[in-house]
Amino acid sequence: MxxxxxxxxxxxxxxxxxxxxxxxxxxxxxxxxxxxxxxxxxxxxxxxxxxxxxxxxxxxxxxxxxxxxxxxxxxxxxxxxxxxxxxxxPAEETPANTPQQPGEAVRALLLDLLGDAPAIHLRTVLAYLQEQGQWEGRTVGDLRAHLEALGIPVHPKVKAPGSKAPTRGVRRADLTPAPAVAPASSTTPSTAA
Structure with missing residues (x-):
C-alpha cells in the first residue's frame, strides 16, 4: 500500500x-x-x-x-x-485514554445515523452496516437482539421520516441521556439542639 x-x-x-x-x-x-x-x-x-x-x-x-x-x-x-x-x-474517534463502553459506541452510531430525525428504522441501520461491510448475512431480528442486549430499547412501531409505514426502530429520546437530577435537599428540621 x-x-x-x-x-x-x-x-x-x-x-x-x-x-x-x-x-x-x-x-x-x-x-x-x-x-x-x-x-x-x-x-x-x-x-x-x-x-x-x-x-x-x-x-x-x-x-x-x-x-x-x-x-x-x-x-x-x-x-x-x-x-x-x-x-x-472508528479507532481515531475515541482517545486512547478514555475507553468507550460497547453500548456507547452503538449509541453514537445510531445518533449519527439519526441526524435530525426523531427515529430510525432498524432496516435502515442494518442496510447502513451492510454497506460498510459489517453484519453481512444478518437480519433485522439479529440487530434487534443485539441492541436490546446493549440496553437500547427497540420499539415495535416507529414512524421514521420518509417512511410509509411504521416498523421496528429506535427513538432519539431513548438514546440521549436523561438530564442529571440533583438529589432533593432534606427539608425536615434538625432535632439536634
Missing part, C-alpha cells in the same frame, strides 16, 4: 458517507412536506414544492459556479475537509 493510499481511502469513504448523508437528509426534508390532513395529489404538493426548491438551489449553484469558477475551489475545499472528518476511522 502506497503512502497516499490510506488518505485517499479515507477521503473516498468520507465522500461516500457525506453524499449518502446529504441524500438521506434531502429525501427526509422532501418527505416532511407531505400533508397528512389531505388526500390525493393535494397531500403531495408540499413534497413537490420542496423538490422544486432543491432543484432550483442546484441550478443556482451550477449557475454561480459557471459565472464565478473560483467558487468551485471553495466548494471543493469545504467538501474535502468535511469528507476527511466523515472518513475518520
Amino acid at each position: 502506497s503512502r497516499l493510499a490510506r488518505p485517499a481511502a479515507r477521503l473516498a469513504a468520507g465522500s461516500a458517507a457525506l453524499a449518502r448523508s446529504l441524500g438521506v437528509r434531502a429525501a427526509a426534508w422532501v418527505a416532511r412536506g407531505r400533508r397528512h390532513d389531505l388526500t390525493g395529489w393535494r397531500a403531495a404538493l408540499g413534497c413537490w414544492a420542496r423538490l422544486a426548491l432543491l432543484t432550483l438551489g442546484g441550478y443556482l449553484l451550477w449557475r454561480l459556479v459557471r459565472a464565478v469558477p473560483g467558487v468551485m475551489w471553495l466548494l471543493t475545499g469545504a467538501w474535502m475537509v468535511t469528507a476527511w472528518r466523515a472518513g475518520r476511522p
Whole structure:
C-alpha cells in the first residue's frame, strides 16, 4: 500500500458517507412536506414544492459556479475537509485514554445515523452496516437482539421520516441521556439542639 493510499481511502469513504448523508437528509426534508390532513395529489404538493426548491438551489449553484469558477475551489475545499472528518476511522474517534463502553459506541452510531430525525428504522441501520461491510448475512431480528442486549430499547412501531409505514426502530429520546437530577435537599428540621 502506497503512502497516499490510506488518505485517499479515507477521503473516498468520507465522500461516500457525506453524499449518502446529504441524500438521506434531502429525501427526509422532501418527505416532511407531505400533508397528512389531505388526500390525493393535494397531500403531495408540499413534497413537490420542496423538490422544486432543491432543484432550483442546484441550478443556482451550477449557475454561480459557471459565472464565478473560483467558487468551485471553495466548494471543493469545504467538501474535502468535511469528507476527511466523515472518513475518520472508528479507532481515531475515541482517545486512547478514555475507553468507550460497547453500548456507547452503538449509541453514537445510531445518533449519527439519526441526524435530525426523531427515529430510525432498524432496516435502515442494518442496510447502513451492510454497506460498510459489517453484519453481512444478518437480519433485522439479529440487530434487534443485539441492541436490546446493549440496553437500547427497540420499539415495535416507529414512524421514521420518509417512511410509509411504521416498523421496528429506535427513538432519539431513548438514546440521549436523561438530564442529571440533583438529589432533593432534606427539608425536615434538625432535632439536634
